[in-house]
Amino acid sequence: MKKWSDRKVKAYADMTKDELLAVKEDLIKSYEDVKGKGISLNMSRGKPSPEQLDIVMDMFDVFNRNTDFISESGVDTRNYGELTGIKEAKELFAELLDVEAKNVIVFGNGSLPVMYDTISRSYSFGVNGSTPWNKLDKVKFLCPVPGYDRHFAITETFGIEMINIPLYEDGPDMELIKKYVEEDEAVKGIWCVPKYSNPTGSTYSDEKVKAFAALKPKACDFRIYWDNAYAVHDLYEDDKDELLNIFDECKKHNNEDIVYEFASTSKITLAGAGIAAVIASEKNLEWYKKNMTIQTIGYDKINMLRHVRYFKNAEGVRKKMKEHARILAPKFDAVIECFDRELEGLGIGSYTRPKGGYFISFTAMKGTAKKIVEKCKEAGMITTGAGATFPYKKDPDDSNIRIAPSFPTLNEIKEAAELFSLCVKIVSIEEILKNK
Amino acid sequence: MKKWSDRKVKAYADMTKDELLAVKEDLIKSYEDVKGKGISLNMSRGKPSPEQLDIVMDMFDVFNRNTDFISESGVDTRNYGELTGIKEAKELFAELLDVEAKNVIVFGNGSLPVMYDTISRSYSFGVNGSTPWNKLDKVKFLCPVPGYDRHFAITETFGIEMINIPLYEDGPDMELIKKYVEEDEAVKGIWCVPKYSNPTGSTYSDEKVKAFAALKPKACDFRIYWDNAYAVHDLYEDDKDELLNIFDECKKHNNEDIVYEFASTSKITLAGAGIAAVIASEKNLEWYKKNMTIQTIGYDKINMLRHVRYFKNAEGVRKKMKEHARILAPKFDAVIECFDRELEGLGIGSYTRPKGGYFISFTAMKGTAKKIVEKCKEAGMITTGAGATFPYKKDPDDSNIRIAPSFPTLNEIKEAAELFSLCVKIVSIEEILKNK
Numbered sequence: 001m002k003k004w005s006d007r008k009v010k011a012y013a014d015m016t017k018d019e020l021l022a023v024k025e026d027l028i029k030s031y032e033d034v035k036g037k038g039i040s041l042n043m044s045r046g047k048p049s050p051e052q053l054d055i056v057m058d059m060f061d062v063f064n065r066n067t068d069f070i071s072e073s074g075v076d077t078r079n080y081g082e083l084t085g086i087k088e089a090k091e092l093f094a095e096l097l098d099v100e101a102k103n104v105i106v107f108g109n110g111s112l113p114v115m116y117d118t119i120s121r122s123y124s125f126g127v128n129g130s131t132p133w134n135k136l137d138k139v140k141f142l143c144p145v146p147g148y149d150r151h152f153a154i155t156e157t158f159g160i161e162m163i164n165i166p167l168y169e170d171g172p173d174m175e176l177i178k179k180y181v182e183e184d185e186a187v188k189g190i191w192c193v194p195k196y197s198n199p200t201g202s203t204y205s206d207e208k209v210k211a212f213a214a215l216k217p218k219a220c221d222f223r224i225y226w227d228n229a230y231a232v233h234d235l236y237e238d239d240k241d242e243l244l245n246i247f248d249e250c251k252k253h254n255n256e257d258i259v260y261e262f263a264s265t266s267k268i269t270l271a272g273a274g275i276a277a278v279i280a281s282e283k284n285l286e287w288y289k290k291n292m293t294i295q296t297i298g299y300d301k302i303n304m305l306r307h308v309r310y311f312k313n314a315e316g317v318r319k320k321m322k323e324h325a326r327i328l329a330p331k332f333d334a335v336i337e338c339f340d341r342e343l344e345g346l347g348i349g350s351y352t353r354p355k356g357g358y359f360i361s362f363t364a365m366k367g368t369a370k371k372i373v374e375k376c377k378e379a380g381m382i383t384t385g386a387g388a389t390f391p392y393k394k395d396p397d398d399s400n401i402r403i404a405p406s407f408p409t410l411n412e413i414k415e416a417a418e419l420f421s422l423c424v425k426i427v428s429i430e431e432i433l434k435n436k
Numbered sequence: 437m438k439k440w441s442d443r444k445v446k447a448y449a450d451m452t453k454d455e456l457l458a459v460k461e462d463l464i465k466s467y468e469d470v471k472g473k474g475i476s477l478n479m480s481r482g483k484p485s486p487e488q489l490d491i492v493m494d495m496f497d498v499f500n501r502n503t504d505f506i507s508e509s510g511v512d513t514r515n516y517g518e519l520t521g522i523k524e525a526k527e528l529f530a531e532l533l534d535v536e537a538k539n540v541i542v543f544g545n546g547s548l549p550v551m552y553d554t555i556s557r558s559y560s561f562g563v564n565g566s567t568p569w570n571k572l573d574k575v576k577f578l579c580p581v582p583g584y585d586r587h588f589a590i591t592e593t594f595g596i597e598m599i600n601i602p603l604y605e606d607g608p609d610m611e612l613i614k615k616y617v618e619e620d621e622a623v624k625g626i627w628c629v630p631k632y633s634n635p636t637g638s639t640y641s642d643e644k645v646k647a648f649a650a651l652k653p654k655a656c657d658f659r660i661y662w663d664n665a666y667a668v669h670d671l672y673e674d675d676k677d678e679l680l681n682i683f684d685e686c687k688k689h690n691n692e693d694i695v696y697e698f699a700s701t702s703k704i705t706l707a708g709a710g711i712a713a714v715i716a717s718e719k720n721l722e723w724y725k726k727n728m729t730i731q732t733i734g735y736d737k738i739n740m741l742r743h744v745r746y747f748k749n750a751e752g753v754r755k756k757m758k759e760h761a762r763i764l765a766p767k768f769d770a771v772i773e774c775f776d777r778e779l780e781g782l783g784i785g786s787y788t789r790p791k792g793g794y795f796i797s798f799t800a801m802k803g804t805a806k807k808i809v810e811k812c813k814e815a816g817m818i819t820t821g822a823g824a825t826f827p828y829k830k831d832p833d834d835s836n837i838r839i840a841p842s843f844p845t846l847n848e849i850k851e852a853a854e855l856f857s858l859c860v861k862i863v864s865i866e867e868i869l870k871n872k
Contacts, residue, residue, distance in 0.1 A: 051633040053514040065493040078489040080707045108544045109736040114729040124559055124594065134570045157730045158560065271516045273738035294593045295552040300545040300710035300736060
């Protein structure tokens with residue numbers, strides 16, 4: 001890849017009005033050409049491609065009419081029972097996430113409903129016996145931004161006030177978090193995607209994980225909602241981020257009740273038919289169980305067993321993740337390569353270079369994100385809505401755009417990145433021209 | 437089967453004290469014999485037997501690595517999407533329950549979580565825009581009794597006051613229901629198992645279904661929770677109960693928003709890996725969707741597709757239900773045969789003769805149910821706890837016991853019915869002796 005320093009690029013802000021107008025004229029021509037092609041691209045959601053789903057198709061050979069469906073602990077997985085999931089599924093998640101199986105509950109498809117239910121339960125019944133949140137005047141959540149829109153949608157739905165916390169390359173602003181958590185009893189939680197964060201792709205540093213584990217919350221019902229959605233979702237085998245195990249750190253502070261960790265196989269096996277897990281202290285899980293026993297007789301145990309029999313162990317999962325990486329990495333590379341080539345040095349935006357996960361985060365000039373998204377849409381390309389990465393869909397700078405390169409084909413991704421760059425350039429010039 | 441009128445039986449109440457003591461002595465001997473055998477029987481839950489689960493084992497041959505997982509509407513069921521379930525799964529439930537597919541949402545394993553979520557949603561957010569129940573001073577539910585313990589557990593958990601409504605052979609006391617529903621705005625719902633009721637096995641008559649459909653609730657957020665758990669669960673091919681379609685009746689009164697119907701394949705395919713559905717008006721389902729879109733990205737669509745490809749249509753389901761009946765009917769018959777032989781005419785209890793479902797309901801002498809259950813337990817047989825069939829686990833008469841004959845083998849069932857009869861006799865004699 002060309003380095004910016006090797007190239008002859010003049011920042012748009014340094015150009016004269018005439019220079020800008022000339023550049024813009026060329027850009028508009030290219031844009032109209034693309035528009036004329038009538039393309040249709042969707043980069044709005046972190047959705048696996050069909051090629052990725054094909055990776056685990058042999059999973060459907062695992063069971064047949066002669067299969068023995070008895071679990072290792074002697075349970076007939078076809079029948080009722082095992083409210084908290086089968087033993088071997090707990091063990092698989094435990095091995096993957098380096099925790100103990102006794103700290104795991106396994107659920108059905110997707111971790112989102114597990115997170116939703118956790119908030120819903122706290123709202124209706126409190127946390128480990130605390131006052132139900134619906135009886136409190138005010139409940140607040142901290143939200144590192146940019147973040148995951150579906151997290152924010154849950155807390156917004158339950159009328160929880162969300163407070164933006166800046167997210168840096170090594171994790172969120174811990175000083176600010178510490179202040180809120182340790183001084184304000186209304187602060188009941190923080191949403192975190194600690195590894196390959198949605199949408200920035202950044203991973204929390206060891207220091208930040210340690211700081212989380214050492215928090216002394218004012219509220220007894222404060223919890224860290226540690227959505228470890230991309231725990232094994234590396235793009236490059238020789239260049240991975242490592243996330244410190246927060247439970248190990250919590251133990252050092254006798255602080256194990258402070259965190260709920262969430263995970264799922266949605267982007268390991270099938271987004272439409274995976275299994276999910278929560279990892280938490282035994283005390284926290286007792287509270288889960290107390291409520292779950294009213295809510296359900298049990299989640300789909302056959303699919304749990306299918307996953308375990310298929311993968312056998314964590315190594316089996318990691319092997320498959322390499323196949324995902326082989327498909328995903330070139331797509332991420334194509335976007336970055338295009339941005340480096342088209343945008344670097346122009347002073348009109350920055351972007352992340354994730355080593356895993358599902359997203360690239362683009363930070364445009366202040367006040368231009370909505371216009372860029374609109375411009376892309378006009379030419380047939382859907383990105384995640386501008387603002388979606390912030391609570392209440394309000395990006396105070398109107399600058400962040402989430403790019404999801406997983407679903408389209410590599411050729412489509414290349415086309416999309418070109419179009420996106422074009423739109424960023426045109427909108428940025430228009431913005432700069434306002435002050436020329 | 438012998439008819440009571442043909443047999444020489446003297447009611448216990450008509451015996452002298454000496455006669456009773458003599459009978460009791462014999463019974464105690466038999467009881468001690470059974471106890472000595474060290475049996476272990478569980479008739480506590482409506483759980484399919486392994487033999488029943490075997491019926492659908494060929495379901496696991498339906499998919500393999502070469503399967504085309506694209507749904508009829510072109511959706512890749514392996515991926516995200518289809519929040520409300522795949523089209524063909526909606527159509528299968530629609531055909532089975534004689535409703536339109538547009539009125540169906542399909543979920544994951546079990547209908548219990550669907551019912552729980554419906555109550556939880558009403559508690560947190562109201563019903564179609566009404567005041568959330570957690571903001572109201574008082575919320576009440578009507579509970580036909582005896583009924584399903586897990587229904588009552590949900591409403592109890594949400595602090596909803598439960599009111600007992602007598603359940604007769606043809607359905608609950610509609611006059612009482614009408615009075616409560618039409619006069620008390622705090623009454624927000626009623627739990628119903630309208631066909632092969634849990635635990636009595638009774639089916640609501642056409643007149644009662646019509647009366648339900650014609651209710652004019654005082655509360656706009658009142659709903660009938662129509663748990664049609666045993667819609668196709670007949671025991672005898674030539675002697676079935678027919679339940680009137682409540683939606684057809686509701687239409688006549690322009691009253692389609694009044695009911696949520698719930699169903700699942702838990703006792704059709706696998707209790708550990710089925711699919712569930714809610715059936716409701718489009719307006720009601722809009723409210724479901726509004727909340728579901730925050731809660732989940734979608735339920736397991738592969739399992740939905742597996743069910744549809746396996747059964748093909750409602751006829752495919754009905755065929756399999758006949759196989760269930762062939763296993764279940766002899767177990768029900770064995771219990772009834774034993775009760776007829778051992779208990780009829782003694783004046784110490786009555787029992788239902790269900791034509792479908794999963795339970796037989798036994799009504800013992802007032803104040804003896806707990807003692808009977810205890811006596812059974814002492815000899816190694818677990819039944820559903822006395823009182824479980826009533827809200828707050830409080831049977832005002834302490835007389836109802838739910839018997840679940842599905843799980844044990846036929847021989848075990850016979851043994852269990854004998855032991856149960858023995859315990860009923862002993863406890864009843866002790867009760868009668870108190871007044872001799």
